[in-house]
Structures are given as C-alpha cells and as structure tokens.
Amino acid sequence: MYVILYIYIKCYMETTNPTELRKKLKEKLDAVSKDGETIIVHRSKAEDVVMIPLSEYNGWKETMHLLSTKANKENIQASITELENGAGESREIATLWK
Numbered sequence: 001m002y003v004i005l006y007i008y009i010k011c012y013m014e015t016t017n018p019t020e021l022r023k024k025l026k027e028k029l030d031a032v033s034k035d036g037e038t039i040i041v042h043r044s045k046a047e048d049v050v051m052i053p054l055s056e057y058n059g060w061k062e063t064m065h066l067l068s069t070k071a072n073k074e075n076i077q078a079s080i081t082e083l084e085n086g087a088g089e090s091r092e093i094a095t096l097w098k
Contacts, residue, residue: 013038 014037021028021041031037032051039051067073082088 013040015040015042017042017044 014031016024016028016039018041021039028039028051032039033053036053036056041049041051043049066076
C-alpha cells in the first residue's frame, strides 16, 4: 500500500520587472521565502523568470522524479485508484514512522 498526501498550496502570483525587483529585492525575497509567494519577473528582451521558494521547487523536482518511470507512475496511479474506491486507511502522520 502506498501513502498519498494531498497538500493545499496557496496559488498567488505577483508580477514585477527587473527595475522594481532591484528596488525591493529584500522585500520580494522575503515574500517568496517566508510567505510562499510566487513572483513572475517580466523581462523585455528575454524569457520571463519565476521566483518560488526552494522547498516548492524541490517538491516539484521530487514529483517529476517519482513520475519519471512507467512502473512508479503505474504504482502511484493504482494507489490513487485504491483510495478513490475506499480501500485506503486513515492514519495520523506521526504514526507512519513508528
């Protein structure tokens, strides 16, 4: 049996440009790292850039890794189907590592 955790993530995206970002860099970095905000930096002659917290980026990378093999993807999908069909168990997170 696999354990699937569903987590609510705040989806708010602020937009700015490089000039405004330079003026308020510390404020913007704090908003990203402390408040989990996403900031899109529009650049006129280059591709736009997205600033997200490192923890969120790492979560995305881990998800991409978990879904990178066919077998693992099938196991995860089978687990989701099990849960949707009522075959899952409810447990406190603290008990998972005991």
